[in-house]
Amino acid sequence: MSSFQPVRGTRDLLPEAHRGHRHVVETARRVAETYGFHEVATPIFEFTDIFARSMGETSDVVSKEMYSFTDKAGESITLRPEYTAGICRAVISNGLTQALPFKAFAAGPMFRYERPQKGRQRQFHQIDLELIGAGEPEADAEVIALAFDILAALGVAEKCRLEINTLGDAESRAAYRTILLDYLQAFRGDLSEDSRRRLETNPLRILDSKDPVDREIVGGAPLLADHLTPAAADFFQAVQERLARLRIPFEINAHLVRGLDYYTHTAFEFVTEALGAQGAVVAGGRYDGLIAELGGPQTPAIGWAGGIERLALLMGDPPPAPRPIALVPVGAAAETTALGLARRLRQAGLIVDWSYRGNPGKRMKRAAKLNAAYAVLIGDDELARGSATVRDLDSGAQEEVPLDRLAARLGAHG
RNA sequence: GCGGGAGUAGCUCAGUUGGUUAGAGCGCCAGAUUGUGGCUCUGGAGGUCGUGGGUUCGAUUCCCAUCUCUCGCCCCA
Numbered sequence: 001m002s003s004f005q006p007v008r009g010t011r012d013l014l015p016e017a018h019r020g021h022r023h024v025v026e027t028a029r030r031v032a033e034t035y036g037f038h039e040v041a042t043p044i045f046e047f048t049d050i051f052a053r054s055m056g057e058t059s060d061v062v063s064k065e066m067y068s069f070t071d072k073a074g075e076s077i078t079l080r081p082e083y084t085a086g087i088c089r090a091v092i093s094n095g096l097t098q099a100l101p102f103k104a105f106a107a108g109p110m111f112r113y114e115r116p117q118k119g120r121q122r123q124f125h126q127i128d129l130e131l132i133g134a135g136e137p138e139a140d141a142e143v144i145a146l147a148f149d150i151l152a153a154l155g156v157a158e159k160c161r162l163e164i165n166t167l168g169d170a171e172s173r174a175a176y177r178t179i180l181l182d183y184l185q186a187f188r189g190d191l192s193e194d195s196r197r198r199l200e201t202n203p204l205r206i207l208d209s210k211d212p213v214d215r216e217i218v219g220g221a222p223l224l225a226d227h228l229t230p231a232a233a234d235f236f237q238a239v240q241e242r243l244a245r246l247r248i249p250f251e252i253n254a255h256l257v258r259g260l261d262y263y264t265h266t267a268f269e270f271v272t273e274a275l276g277a278q279g280a281v282v283a284g285g286r287y288d289g290l291i292a293e294l295g296g297p298q299t300p301a302i303g304w305a306g307g308i309e310r311l312a313l314l315m316g317d318p319p320p321a322p323r324p325i326a327l328v329p330v331g332a333a334a335e336t337t338a339l340g341l342a343r344r345l346r347q348a349g350l351i352v353d354w355s356y357r358g359n360p361g362k363r364m365k366r367a368a369k370l371n372a373a374y375a376v377l378i379g380d381d382e383l384a385r386g387s388a389t390v391r392d393l394d395s396g397a398q399e400e401v402p403l404d405r406l407a408a409r410l411g412a413h414g
Numbered sequence: 415g416c417g418g419g420a421g422u423a424g425c426u427c428a429g430u431u432g433g434u435u436a437g438a439g440c441g442c443c444a445g446a447u448u449g450u451g452g453c454u455c456u457g458g459a460g461g462u463c464g465u466g467g468g469u470u471c472g473a474u475u476c477c478c479a480u481c482u483c484u485c486g487c488c489c490c491a
Contacts, residue, residue, distance in 0.1 A: 005482065060489045064415075073457055115415075119486070126491060194488065289457050307491030364451035379449055393451070
């Protein structure tokens, strides 16, 4: 039994769970298309370098969470931990910087070597949105509004809160980093062990610490908002105005930072209290430096990723499977007829199922279990008359229908 | 990677102060019912008590390790 365990942090998506995932993806795709986004798919793995360079060597994802391996040609390959880097690479690879803005929607599995919890797996699934080649605040507002519209369409918007912040431009960030470090150095001895480490790796992260002592120290820290360049401050203001105009409710969280190096300006998260420690369901931001960092032309961009498992958990019960029509042949001759009849009905667009064996009682039980809308019974009597008995499984009403009118009769109600 | 909790049938769980054949409900299969489901009745299958080792005459029970899930941390979607 234990040898049939799936690999840690992976799971099978059986029909009911898969319907939940599919509903998330289909809803997101439909809404994204109304904003003029088109779906793409990039490879599930890339050269390790793509992720290492884009996300930053010191980020947790790169330093300890990547599924990397050496292929038979000796290349270091990594299963993608996120979509953004791969899509940016694709933009450069395909010369799409000549056709900006490029608006991409994508969905698929991601891989991170982490300790699993509810809503956190080693193979998980994300929906992803990237708007590449637009540096205007309208782009930020629309990308965030699009995420909000998806959450609303999924019926989970009221369980989520939108937090936004700005990380400023490179200039603002560098200046603030120095100021913040000066301040924090004075408290070095009081900071948590994690935060002392972060002084070296990513001091901005300390702003987001959950340690109570850290929080107290951070409470008195200088704010990035007070050290933005005028241009960065104006941009953040413009984004807020546009969100307000779109009536997207948000709050500013000055301590919202990002673990990945490539973010600039707008950072945002849709968070929920309903998933324990895994509060972020959609998160993203602007990354104006990434494409240049990867070797392409300087190109502004903004995007986000949403966790499909987390969204499905918030959603609760997935939509029910569509109701089939159950065929119930009685007798050997009817069995043969049913085989062809099933195919004709399917070609007419109906969902048709049958249980292949058992007496009519068993087959009717099976039909009820499949939540069939109708049972179509065929026996010697019906065969002789070229008809079938259609039973409405909700009302129990039955009528005999000529075979050539069967599809129309079932289609009208199916 | 760090710290806590849990693991008994497909599912939800009971139980064994260490002692022969480990139980229930639901689900599954079959029969009552080879032309009619959701109700009912009867019967049946299904468990190396997560895995490995130790202690013991004897371990599902005690001890150790390990795996998986889970809660928190780190980090993130």
